[in-house]
Amino acid sequence: MSERSERTDRLSVTEHSPLWEVFVRARRGLSHTHVGSLHAPDAELALRNARDLYTRRQEGVSIWVVPAAAITASSPDEKDAFFDPAADKVYRHPTFYDVPDGVSHL
Amino acid sequence: MYGNDFSAEDAPGGGLLGEVEAAEAALREAAERGRRADAPGPDADLAGYFAEVIDADQKIEPRDWMPEAYRKTLIRQIAQHAHSEIIGMQPEGNWISRAPSLKRKAILLAKVQDEAGHGLYLYAAAETLGISRDELVRLLLEGRQKYSSIFNYPTLTWADVGAIGWLVDGAAIVNQVPLCRCSYGPYARAMIRVCKEESFHQRQGYEILHTLAHGTPEQKAMAQDSVDRWWYPSLAMFGPPDGDSTHSAQSMAWKIKRFSNDELRQRFVDMCVQQAEILDLTLPDPDLRWNDERQAYDYTQPDYDELMQVIKGNGPCNRQRMEHRRRAHTEGAWVREAAAAYAAKRAEQKEKVAA
Numbered sequence: 001m002s003e004r005s006e007r008t009d010r011l012s013v014t015e016h017s018p019l020w021e022v023f024v025r026a027r028r029g030l031s032h033t034h035v036g037s038l039h040a041p042d043a044e045l046a047l048r049n050a051r052d053l054y055t056r057r058q059e060g061v062s063i064w065v066v067p068a069a070a071i072t073a074s075s076p077d078e079k080d081a082f083f084d085p086a087a088d089k090v091y092r093h094p095t096f097y098d099v100p101d102g103v104s105h106l
Numbered sequence: 107m108y109g110n111d112f113s114a115e116d117a118p119g120g121g122l123l124g125e126v127e128a129a130e131a132a133l134r135e136a137a138e139r140g141r142r143a144d145a146p147g148p149d150a151d152l153a154g155y156f157a158e159v160i161d162a163d164q165k166i167e168p169r170d171w172m173p174e175a176y177r178k179t180l181i182r183q184i185a186q187h188a189h190s191e192i193i194g195m196q197p198e199g200n201w202i203s204r205a206p207s208l209k210r211k212a213i214l215l216a217k218v219q220d221e222a223g224h225g226l227y228l229y230a231a232a233e234t235l236g237i238s239r240d241e242l243v244r245l246l247l248e249g250r251q252k253y254s255s256i257f258n259y260p261t262l263t264w265a266d267v268g269a270i271g272w273l274v275d276g277a278a279i280v281n282q283v284p285l286c287r288c289s290y291g292p293y294a295r296a297m298i299r300v301c302k303e304e305s306f307h308q309r310q311g312y313e314i315l316h317t318l319a320h321g322t323p324e325q326k327a328m329a330q331d332s333v334d335r336w337w338y339p340s341l342a343m344f345g346p347p348d349g350d351s352t353h354s355a356q357s358m359a360w361k362i363k364r365f366s367n368d369e370l371r372q373r374f375v376d377m378c379v380q381q382a383e384i385l386d387l388t389l390p391d392p393d394l395r396w397n398d399e400r401q402a403y404d405y406t407q408p409d410y411d412e413l414m415q416v417i418k419g420n421g422p423c424n425r426q427r428m429e430h431r432r433r434a435h436t437e438g439a440w441v442r443e444a445a446a447a448y449a450a451k452r453a454e455q456k457e458k459v460a461a
């Protein structure tokens with residue numbers, strides 16, 4: 001839903017109600033997931049609105065709200081250089097290593 | 107217990123809800139595949155890269171380069187969609203205080219709350235294209251952006267609440283399910299969420315009509331009357347016929363739209379005929395009949411001159427809807443200012459404590 005935080009450069013900042021990004025954790029033990037965004041004057045109202053807007057149908061047990069302006073995103077232009085190392089360092093993956101036949105619990 | 111709307115068991119791969127699930131799976135799968143490895147460098151062919159992403163059925167995301175016309179058409183379409191959700195609260199809101207039972211009233215309240223939520227998801231999606239919600243609201247209030255023509259028709263009886271759920275939300279779903287596969291990521295994701303909730307609206311509307319149609323003769327007559335009044339405005343929701351649709355060809359090439367106005371309208375008619383039979387209500391079209399050759403129903407087209415008049419602002423309720431929306435905005439100004447002032451005061455106090 002909202003990735004507007006990634007575009008704040010194009011927007012004026014004269015709004016009454018700043019933008020908040022909303023993260024919801026569905027169940028105990030799972031991580032918070034970005035579900036969308038909303039406008040609210042302050043954090044408390046952002047939390048209440050997020051409760052009404054994003055958890056009407058038992059979608060979550062925990063909500064985080066973060067001012068969109070506080071988020072810094074990576075840029076798609078530098079995507080390759082930025083995320084490259086994983087591909088050429090195959091030894092970082094457990095599948096890189098041969099396990100001799102007959103070894104168990106490894 | 108509408109929590110069930112979110113379970114996969116509810117739609118075992120069939121029906122419109124099944125299509126939404128499939129679109130969601132396709133979206134996940136496209137994300138797994140990742141983009142082509144050679145992302146464009148600083149002086150690469152951006153338009154070519156954009157075309158490749160669209161061809162590969164992958165999603166355009168907010169920070170990707172996109173043609174200015176693609177951005178503009180999406181802003182127009184998503185904003186109009188968002189405005190429709192907000193204005194659409196009025197015709198149904200008209201019956202909240204007069205709902206015939208506490209159960210119906212609670213359901214209607216939940217539904218109108220959903221519409222507000224859909225408006226907010228959609229404004230958020232539009233904002234990723236570099237326009238602010240305040241700006242979009244201003245464009246609506248100044249009459250420079252449209253909302254769906256359907257909400258300019260009045261709700262005269264309780265049965266209209268049922269007809270809106272069945273026909274209007276039904277038409278919206280037929281329109282929106284393909285948008286779950288739209289090439290613009292934030293819009294597609296918003297549509298997946300919206301469609302799951304819309305299916306609750308459509309079913310609750312159908313249930314209202316079914317109850318009325320199987321009640322007293324007066325109730326049945328009321329149900330039939332509302333279907334008679336809402337049928338053609340609902341068909342008109344799919345927009346002008348393909349030959350007259352200005353944005354269609356380009357939107358289809360960009361994979362924003364997946365089917366033409368007429369294709370979707372036909373799909374809607376074919377669905378409704380069987381549903382009307384079970385309601386034991388008739389659709390107000392004497393020429394509606396099965397065409398064996400086409401494997402589809404022949405039907406009378408809606409009055410497109412009327413549609414153009416409604417879009418231009420001359421429908422039965424255009425002025426009332428806009429006046430209501432403007433009044434809410436103007437009279438709410440002091441509340442928004444108070445909230446902002448309170449937030450500023452609280453932030454200041456926090457700073458003092460921290461210092």
